[in-house]
Amino acid sequence: MLRNVKVYKRPTDIEEAVALVQSNPNAVYIGGGAWTVAQGDPQLEMVVDLQAAGLNFIDSSVDGVRIGATVTLQAIIDHPDAGTLADGLLARAAGYTQSRNLREQGTLGGTLIVAGPADPLTTALLVLDSDIRYADPVVHTAPFASFVAYRDRLIKTRVLITEVHVKRPPARSAATFEVVGRSPKDKPIVCAAAYITVDEGLPAVIRLAVGGADAKPARLYKTEHLLKGQFLTREKVASALPVSLAELNPVGDFRGSAEYRMEMAKVLLQRAIWGAWEKGRRGA
Ligand SMILES: Cc1cc2nc3c(=O)[nH]c(=O)nc-3n(C[C@H](O)[C@H](O)[C@H](O)COP(=O)(O)OP(=O)(O)OC[C@H]3O[C@@H](n4cnc5c(N)ncnc54)[C@H](O)[C@@H]3O)c2cc1C
Known part of the structure; x- marks a missing residue:
């Protein structure tokens, strides 16, 4: 239970979301909320729900696939392109990340933030040619491997993950x-x-x-x-x-x-x- 939460916000753009979280040390983003609610941090005062912030998209192009931060793990598995890209690597990894009901709730962004040492999705994204975008509120693009290396520092500065871009693998x-x-x-x-x-x-x-x-x-x-x-x-x-x-x-x-x-x-x-x-x- 989040007993101390007094403010619930549902921003419609990423600038507002970042400003809200950075304005209060006891504010957090929530994607699916699975982890946040289970943790029940008694200090938490404000939750900034990302569901309306325009990050629930999977865009396919000849270059690859862009997956927004609030896309659920199950939606990645079910998507005809994201789920089959690179021999279905992302779908396979997402399938090992959580049980079916948590995959329907847990988002890409939330999963990458709380990823443990054996996180399958992080492991899979490390071998794909992938970038991550995050906002502080200026949007930055970084190779996914750099994000993993500096993740703890980025979390401290309360950046907002906006999307992951996976390049389409060439033939063979x-x-x-x-x-x-x-x-x-x-x-x-x-x-x-x-x-x-x-x-x-x-x-x-x-x-x-x-x-x-x-x-x-x-x-x-x-x-x-x-x-x-x-x-x-x-x-x-x-x-x-x-x-x-x-x-x-x-x-x-x-x-x-x-x-x-x-x-x-x-x-x-x-x-x-x-x-x-x-x-x-x-x-x-
Ligand atoms: C009891 C319980 C314990 C769990 N413990 C773990 C665990 O230790 N390790 C693990 O890997 N999984 C854990 N999980 C699984 C967790 O639910 C999944 O990893 C899930 O996919 C999290 O996604 P979410 O969107 O629901 O997370 P949320 O609860 O919405 O967010 C998780 C964290 O990420 C932050 N966040 C969310 N979206 C963004 C974003 N776009 N940008 C920046 N920050 C963001 C939140 O502020 C929060 O700190 C646990 C689940 C339960 C029910």
Whole structure:
């Protein structure tokens, strides 16, 4: 329960939304409100509902897909373009983020703000060619990986996420998502995503990410660098992973020890890379 809330606002543009939240340290944005209501912060005085702020859109073009911040996770899955883009990577990841009823309520913006270390959607967006837009109230565009790196600082300055733009992958590109959880439908303990574009039989673009093996979902830049342009074999993939995995610091909990998480990261990344490589070569 939000017992101390005295003001409910429903702005119709992003400037007003940002001004309202930045005017009161005890004001917050709400997208779907699932997380905010469940937290029940007793200090909260004002909620700024984003549902009328013009951010509930999915726009497809030849370049890619723009997804507004108040689009629900289920709407991403159900959308004919956003749900199938990049071999359905976003839909797959959104499906692992929450149960069906929370997916109908939880929004893209709210999910990216509260994303935990194994967040599937953040992990998937890290391997896609994606940008995020946020307002403070001036609208900025940043590569999604920078947003993940600076997320805590941006949250402190109370920026408003407005949309995510995912570029359309070129031909002979493939994306995969691998996951281990307590059950096949459960939230990931560890997840891994791979994206490969094949050109002249070699991986011209390769992006890799893992969730649940560090404080945040992480890109594996050093491994990508080692594998780019190389004809991939299982041995090459296995030998290129340790250089990036050594930089991760998994934290164990009741769902998986640090050792288990590290081992699963290795297994899932190998599977994800191999799957994307084989699909990309077939021209998927
Ligand atoms: C009891 C409970 C606990 C949960 N705990 C977690 C958890 O720890 N980690 C997790 O990943 N999921 C958690 N969830 C799932 C959470 O409901 C989903 O992540 C959901 O998708 C959140 O989306 P929302 O739009 O409903 O969030 P909201 O509650 O609307 O927003 C979540 C946070 O994001 C901010 N926000 C929302 N939209 C924007 C925006 N456009 N720009 C900037 N800030 C914005 C809000 O101010 C708030 O701080 C929990 C759900 C429940 C019911």
